[in-house]
Amino acid sequence: MDTFLAAVQQRSLAASLPPSEPRDACCEKYKQIFVLRNRNDKAAVDELIALFHSTGSVLLRHEVAYTMGQMQRIDAVPFLEGLLTDEAEDPITRHEAAEALGAIEAPESLDILARHAADAASEVSETCGLALAQLNYQIAKGVCGCERRPQEALRREGLVVDETEEEAAVCSRRPASPPPPPTTPIYTYVSPAPAAKAAPLSELRQRLLDRQQPLFERYRALFAIRDMVPAEGLGAVNALCECLATKPEEESALLKHEIAFVLGQLEHPAAGDALCDAVKREEEHGMVRHEAAEALGAIGSQQAIDTLRQYSDHKVEILRESCWVALMWLD
Ligand SMILES: [Fe+2]
Ligand SMILES: [Fe+2]
Numbered sequence: 141m142d143t144f145l146a147a148v149q150q151r152s153l154a155a156s157l158p159p160s161e162p163r164d165a166c167c168e169k170y171k172q173i174f175v176l177r178n179r180n181d182k183a184a185v186d187e188l189i190a191l192f193h194s195t196g197s198v199l200l201r202h203e204v205a206y207t208m209g210q211m212q213r214i215d216a217v218p219f220l221e222g223l224l225t226d227e228a229e230d231p232i233t234r235h236e237a238a239e240a241l242g243a244i245e246a247p248e249s250l251d252i253l254a255r256h257a258a259d260a261a262s263e264v265s266e267t268c269g270l271a272l273a274q275l276n277y278q279i280a281k282g283v284c285g286c287e288r289r290p291q292e293a294l295r296r297e298g299l300v301v302d303e304t305e306e307e308a309a310v311c312s313r314r315p316a317s318p319p320p321p322p323t324t325p326i327y328t329y330v331s332p333a334p335a336a337k338a339a340p341l342s343e344l345r346q347r348l349l350d351r352q353q354p355l356f357e358r359y360r361a362l363f364a365i366r367d368m369v370p371a372e373g374l375g376a377v378n379a380l381c382e383c384l385a386t387k388p389e390e391e392s393a394l395l396k397h398e399i400a401f402v403l404g405q406l407e408h409p410a411a412g413d414a415l416c417d418a419v420k421r422e423e424e425h426g427m428v429r430h431e432a433a434e435a436l437g438a439i440g441s442q443q444a445i446d447t448l449r450q451y452s453d454h455k456v457e458i459l460r461e462s463c464w465v466a467l468m469w470l471d
Contacts, residue, residue, distance in 0.1 A: 161197045166461050167468045169200050177207045185216050199430065199461040201229075202236040209240025210330055217244060221252050224264070231261035232427050232458065235394070238264060242271025243330040245278055263427065266355055266394045270332055273356035277334065329405075332398070335363035341372050345379040351391070358395060366402050374410055377403070381414035384432075393425035400428055404435025412439055416447045419459070430462040437466025445470065 161169070169191060176184040176191075185208065192204040205223055208216035223229055223237035238256060241249040250272065257268040333356055336344065347353055347361040362380070369376045383391070384399045400418060403411040418424055418432035433451065436444035445467070452463040 160457055161195055161200065161461065163464050166197060166200065167464055169195060169197075170203065170465050170468070173200070173203050173207050177211060180211045180213070182213075182215055184211070185213050185219075188216075189219055197457070197461060198230045198232050198426075199458050199465070202233040205233055205236035205240050209236070209243035212244050212330065214244060214246055217241065217246055217249065220244075221249065224252060224256055224268075231263040232430075234259075234261065235263040235267045235427070238267040238271050239332055242267075242274045242332055245275060247275065247279065250275060262392075263394060263425075266392060267332075270356055270359060270394075273354070274333055277356075331359075331363055333359035333363060335367050336360035338364065338368075341365065341368060341375055341379065344368070345382075348379060348383055355392060355395065359398065362395070362399060362402060366406065369406055369408065377406065377408045377410045381411055384414050384418055384428075388421070388424050388428075393428050397425070397427045397431045400431035400435050404431065404438040407438050407440075409439060409441055411435070412441050412443050415439070416443060419447055419451055426456050426458045429456065429459045433459060433462035434466050437469050440470055 172191060173188065176188050188204045188208060192201055195201060205220060208220060220237045220240050224234050224241065226234070238253060241253060253268045253272045253275070256264055257272060259265040259268065336347070336357070344361045344365050348358055348365060350358070353361075362383075365376050365379055380399050380403060384396055384403070386396070388396075396418070400415060403415060415432045415436050419429050419436065421429070433448060436448055448463045448466050448470075451459055452467065454460045454463070
């Protein structure tokens with residue numbers, strides 16, 4: 141579907157949609173998105189688009205966009221570009237569309253990302269800036285999406301090593317590396333930025349917290365700290381929690397939502413307090429509260445379950461729905 145038509149259809153359908161999903165329908169559709177993500181074929185993209193149009197839920201709509209990015213399907217690009225340009229769409233969904241375009245790493249998206257790097261919605265402008273930095277980084281290394289997509293398929297089959305390594309010769313096929321030691325976490329998702337080179341934790345923490353640094357560099361520090369958790373344990377988790385705890389008016393909601401997401405990946409029990417606090421902060425951005433709720437679902441402690449139950453009726457729709465979904469995964 142061409143971009144303009146997609147945008148028009150989205151707008152007209154969004155206007156006629158019910159304001160919120162009932163709990164069971166929301167959880168069912170969320171599960172369906174995961175099924176389609178694993179299928180990862182052209183028909184799955186079409187079904188994701190149909191699912192998108194069936195709901196007014198920002199949680200589900202942004203999850204569709206996120207999933208398309210993780211699938212790295214070039215045939216999703218026109219739909220995602222339509223979302224990014226549609227100012228009637230929720231900024232959280234538009235942010236996820238921009239992030240997905242960055243994850244697909246299609247050089248043809250550079251123009252649209254550059255245009256929206258000055259978008260009025262900070263969630264959108266910051267994400268476009270990040271996606272541009274990521275694309276330019278990959279292009280400078282000689283690996284844009286054209287090479288990376290088949291590379292990713294090979295990686296899944298174990299034929300090449302993970303290309304997030306700073307020095308990886310990503311364009312060449314290489315034999316599988318030996319299995320990593322058990323303490324090395326394996327993240328199969330496409331990050332919005334590569335991890336920074338290994339450095340002392342104190343240095344990376346400083347870079348993460350430094351608001352003078354470009355967001356791309358702060359993201360890179362975040363992923364480097366994440367990768368240090370097996371070795372550094374609590375110190376690394378605390379550095380992430382410290383940034384998550386920053387007052388909403390003083391820190392980028394985008395960075396904080398990514399930290400909450402990463403804490404969910406890590407499933408480290410020491411992050412429980414910081415994630416519960418993020419869920420409970422009424423002045424916090426819905427995007428951050430949503431990721432914090434889903435991360436609590438991954439941690440699954442009694443404290444996490446109690447908080448998720450407590451916020452399952454909350455007036456903020458994306459928070460309420462995230463609590464439902466997190467509790468569903470725990471059942
Ligand atoms: Fe996001
Ligand atoms: Fe999300």
